[in-house]
Amino acid sequence: MTLTRLSELVGLSIVNLSVLKNDRARAIRFSTLQAICVALDCEVGQLLVKVPDQADS
Numbered sequence: 001m002t003l004t005r006l007s008e009l010v011g012l013s014i015v016n017l018s019v020l021k022n023d024r025a026r027a028i029r030f031s032t033l034q035a036i037c038v039a040l041d042c043e044v045g046q047l048l049v050k051v052p053d054q055a056d057s
Contacts, residue, residue: 001040009039 003021007014012032019025037044 006036006039010035 003014003017006012007017010017010032012035020028033044033047036047040047
């Protein structure tokens with residue numbers, strides 16, 4: 001699915017979706033996360049992963 005189509009389905013700008021896609025987002029609203037999951041027919045756990053940082057090593 002293109003960012004343009006996802007943008008239409010979710011109601012977010014392409015720029016904001018691009019920020020999420022490229023790991024530059026500092027936060028995300030639960031309503032946005034839910035809308036993305038509905039559009040992609042997936043669960044939250046399929047979108048988010050924990051990446052260990054230096055302190056976790």
